[in-house]
Amino acid sequence: xxxxxxxxxxxxxxxxxxxxxxxxxxxxxxxxxxxxxxxxxxxxxxxxxxxxxxxxxxxxxxxxxxxxxxxxxxxxxxxxxxxxxxxxxxxxxxxxxxxxxxxxxxxxxxxxxxxxxxxxxxxxxxxxxxxxxxxxxxxxxxxxxxxxxxxxxxxxxxxxxxxxxxxxxxxxxxxxxxxxxxxxxxxxxxxxxxxxxxxxxxxxxxxxxxxxxxxxxxxxxxxxxxxxxxxxxxxxxxxxxxxxxxxxxxxxxxxxxxxxxxxxxxxxxxxxxxxxxxxxxxxxxxxxxxxxxxxxxxxxxxxxxxxxxxxxxxxxxxxxxxxxxxxxxxxxxxxxxxxxxxxxxxxxxxxxxxxxxxxxxxxxxxxxxxxxxxxxxxxxxxxxxxxxxxxxxxxxxxxxxxxxxxxxxxxxxxxxxxxxxxxxxxxxxxxxxxxxxxxxxxxxxxxxxxxxxxxxxxxxxxxxxxxxxxxxxxxxxxxxxx
Numbered sequence: 001x002x003x004x005x006x007x008x009x010x011x012x013x014x015x016x017x018x019x020x021x022x023x024x025x026x027x028x029x030x031x032x033x034x035x036x037x038x039x040x041x042x043x044x045x046x047x048x049x050x051x052x053x054x055x056x057x058x059x060x061x062x063x064x065x066x067x068x069x070x071x072x073x074x075x076x077x078x079x080x081x082x083x084x085x086x087x088x089x090x091x092x093x094x095x096x097x098x099x100x101x102x103x104x105x106x107x108x109x110x111x112x113x114x115x116x117x118x119x120x121x122x123x124x125x126x127x128x129x130x131x132x133x134x135x136x137x138x139x140x141x142x143x144x145x146x147x148x149x150x151x152x153x154x155x156x157x158x159x160x161x162x163x164x165x166x167x168x169x170x171x172x173x174x175x176x177x178x179x180x181x182x183x184x185x186x187x188x189x190x191x192x193x194x195x196x197x198x199x200x201x202x203x204x205x206x207x208x209x210x211x212x213x214x215x216x217x218x219x220x221x222x223x224x225x226x227x228x229x230x231x232x233x234x235x236x237x238x239x240x241x242x243x244x245x246x247x248x249x250x251x252x253x254x255x256x257x258x259x260x261x262x263x264x265x266x267x268x269x270x271x272x273x274x275x276x277x278x279x280x281x282x283x284x285x286x287x288x289x290x291x292x293x294x295x296x297x298x299x300x301x302x303x304x305x306x307x308x309x310x311x312x313x314x315x316x317x318x319x320x321x322x323x324x325x326x327x328x329x330x331x332x333x334x335x336x337x338x339x340x341x342x343x344x345x346x347x348x349x350x351x352x353x354x355x356x357x358x359x360x361x362x363x364x365x366x367x368x369x370x371x372x373x374x375x376x377x378x379x380x381x382x383x384x385x386x387x388x389x390x391x392x393x394x395x396x397x398x399x400x401x402x403x404x405x406x407x408x409x410x411x412x413x414x415x416x417x418x419x420x421x422x423x424x425x426x427x428x429x430x431x432x433x434x435x436x437x438x439x440x441x442x443x444x445x446x447x448x449x450x451x452x453x454x455x456x457x458x459x460x461x462x463x464x465x466x467x468x469x470x471x472x473x474x475x476x477x478x479x480x481x482x
Contacts, residue, residue, distance in 0.1 A: 060090050063118035066127045072135040073107050073161055078128065081190070090115075090124060100246050101190070107133055107160050109413070109451070134453040135159055140171060146375050146384045148212070148223050149175040154378035160189075173378035181207040181379040199249060200240045205257075207233040209381050211357065213269035217373050217386035227269045229387075231261035233358075233380075239286065251288040255311075257281070259356065273357030273387045276320060282356065283319035285312045294333060299401055299416055300343075301335030311359070323353030327393075339403035349393030360389035363426040368445035369462030390426035397422040404448075414451040418458075420444070 062084050067075055081101040083094040095113055102111045110131040115124045139156035146152075152175035160167040166188050174180040187201035211229040212219065219226050235257030241250045259282060261275040287310045294303035311325040331345045349361050364374040364386070374386040399420040406414050424441050447460035 060115075060122050060124045061118075062086055062088050062090055062126055063120065063123040064125055066125055067130070068128070069130040069132055071132060073130070073132060077161060078102065078130070080192075082126075084126065090126070097246070102128070102130065107135075109133055133455075135161070138454050139169065140378075142378060144375065144383070147221075147373055148210075148385045149177055149179065149383040151176055152179070152378070152381075152383045156183075171379060173381050175383055177210065179209055179381050179383065181205070181209075181381050183379055196242060198240065198242045199251070201238070201253075203237045203239075205233060205235045205237075207380060209233075209358075211273045211382060211387045212385040213263065213272045214385060214387065215269075215271045217384075217388065219385055223385055226385075227264045227272070229261055229263050229272050229275065231259060231275060234258050235282070237286070241288075247291060247293050249288075249290045251286070251290070253286040253288075255282065255284045255286055257283075271387070273389055274354065274360070275356050280320040280356075281318060282313060282321055282359075283317045284314075285317070286310070287312075299339075299341055299403060299414070300333040301338070301341045303333050305329075305331040313353075313355070321354055321356055323351060323355035323359065325355060325359055326350045341401050343397075343399040343401070345395070345397040345399070347393065347395035351391045355391075357387070357389040360391060361393040361426055362389055363393075363424050363441065366393070366395050366422070366424045367441055368420060368422055368443035368460065388428070390428050392425075392427040392429075394425040395422065401449075411452060412450055416449050418447045418449060420447070 064086065065079060065082065065084075067078055070078060081098065083097040083101070084090060088094070099111050099113055102108060108130045112129040114127045114129075116127060118124050137158050137160075139158050141153075141155050143151075143153040152173070154171065154173035156169065156171035158167065158169035162168040166186060169183075169185040169187075171183045172181065182205070184204045185201065186203075187199070189199050191198040191200050209231055211231070212223065213227040213229060214223075235255065237253055237255040239251050239253030241252060243249050258279065259275065260279045261277060263269065263272060263277070289306075289308045291304060291306040294300040294305060307327075307329045309325075309327045311323075313319040313321050313323050315322055327347070327349045329345070329347045331343055334342045334344075336342055347366065351360055358380050362377055362382070364376050364384070367376070373384050375382075375384040377383070397420065399418055401416050401418045404415040404417055405412075421442065421444050424443075443462070445460045445462045447458050450457045
């Protein structure tokens with residue numbers, strides 16, 4: 001198996017609705033990337049602009065607002081995020097909140113706020129300068145091949161302000177063997193109602209996939225002779241929530257999917273992933289809580305990212321599958337000076353009941369790279385012959401980052417180098433792990449990350465390692481080649 005992945009996670013990465021994306025790929029590729037609802041902005045809260053310092057010394061009234069740097073973002077969108085209105089008294093707290101909310105839009109990499117004397121005594125002009133990203137941002141781009149998929153790829157595009165305040169994201173993944181997935185997301189990260197900030201999202205999904213019925217992931221190299229599970233998913237998910245604080249959000253939603261599965265030649269192998277034969281329905285409630293206090297989306301030197309998700313499917317809401325799914329992801333950043341940082345990440349997952357296979361945990365999704373035939377999925381599509389999905393998941397990771405350069409160039413703004421290690425444990429049932437290798441895989445990687453207007457480009461060395469290891473025979477007693 002090999003896969004070249006160039007990932008571009010950005011502030012508006014479309015990871016809603018549903019579970020957050022796992023920490024996978026090259027170091028920093030997707031771990032902690034801010035969702036489209038946005039919770040970053042701690043950088044503004046931890047620092048003070050000159051205008052905020054001046055506002056703490058005297059009572060002045062806002063006369064007007066001047067904005068610079070916005071080529072694509074409408075003026076009314078920016079003004080709508082300000083905690084100040086014309087004629088209001090300027091306070092440090094109002095300026096803090098205004099800067100935070102502008103950063104949370106996901107369209108600006110930097111925001112500066114200054115003041116100038118107004119036309120009347122004790123009046124001021126508020127000047128806002130924004131460093132704007134491209135209106136269309138690439139959220140994911142990958143290209144790879146496996147033993148059963150000679151060529152596959154994925155790409156995602158997002159515009160956080162396509163309809164004024166409502167963002168749009170489109171993503172697709174496909175190969176030349178009939179696997180294909182399409183995902184459309186609409187979201188509003190700041191829906192104002194009765195003076196409070198709410199959020200809402202809608203996602204539509206269409207997917208056609210293939211899963212191997214091999215007893216062993218290697219299938220002895222004869223993949224054509226093994227029955228394959230062919231399935232189709234068509235679904236919608238609605239989510240809504242509110243922000244109890246600047247860096248937190250509560251989410252609740254509902255997911256409905258129609259699924260159809262069949263095995264080749266009517267044969268249902270014992271090793272087939274869990275899915276009812278014929279047509280079935282997944283009906284589930286989704287609940288979530290997010291916290292993000294990182295002080296920089298590219299190279300945080302402090303802060304925490306926490307994501308908790310609960311999915312409940314029941315016959316009481318017309319689901320053919322009855323299960324509960326729990327997932328917790330935590331990241332903690334520690335500064336080692338102004339240009340270096342250390343990150344510790346943890347993930348815990350548990351599933352109870354007869355969840356369909358794609359709701360379960362796939363170990364390769366959580367590793368920097370996979371040895372053998374397993375490959376990380378794209379949009380839930382499995383392009384490898386390894387169909388082992390698990391009910392338990394433990395992940396512990398460590399990453400060290402340091403800055404290579406900082407420039408004012410609009411193309412290559414910042415660059416950093418990342419070194420990462422990740423330990424992954426998964427099991428089909430409680431107390432019953434996989435083989436010695438696949439139950440506790442440890443992966444290492446080194447990656448270059450570059451901040452651009454399109455997002456953050458990350459290129460890891462895991463691809464080269466994969467290319468080398470696929471030619472090295474792995475022969476350990478009791479251990480499958482993975």
